[in-house]
Amino acid sequence: MREISPLAGALSGLCPRCKSKTLFAGWVRFADSCRACDLDFSSFNVGDGPAAFLILIIGAILVAAALTVDGMFSPPWWVHIVWIPIGIGLTVMGLRWAKALLLTQEYIHRAREGRISDK
Numbered sequence: 710m711r712e713i714s715p716l717a718g719a720l721s722g723l724c725p726r727c728k729s730k731t732l733f734a735g736w737v738r739f740a741d742s743c744r745a746c747d748l749d750f751s752s753f754n755v756g757d758g759p760a761a762f763l764i765l766i767i768g769a770i771l772v773a774a775a776l777t778v779d780g781m782f783s784p785p786w787w788v789h790i791v792w793i794p795i796g797i798g799l800t801v802m803g804l805r806w807a808k809a810l811l812l813t814q815e816y817i818h819r820a821r822e823g824r825i826s827d828k
Contacts, residue, residue: 715817719809724748725816732812737805739812753815754822759807760800767799 713728722732729745739750771792778784814820 715810715813719806719813722805722809725813732809733805736801737808739808748816750812753812755808755811755815759811760804763800763803763807767796767803771796771799 713723715725718725718728722730724731724743724746726748727743727746729743731740731743731745732750734740739753739755741751742749775789775792779789
């Protein structure tokens, strides 16, 4: 089996173990487990970290784009409504990829909860 980079696997929604396209059960929701190799995706803790970063990054890009369009073309106010679906689309697709990449990295590096040693 050829080696696939974690980023390529995340963009395609591939299981980090068997590389089957079974990671997602919805647009952003993970499947409970891989249908091919039975890897339990619910054991990974992806959390809301990707959402916070995406909202800040995409928000900054959209504000800069809106200000540039407004400064260059001075369109009517209602033209700026186009930024809403663009922002939602970028956030949903970015969230899908970011969550998949984080889950893949957790699998590759065997990330677990931290423990204090009893030494």
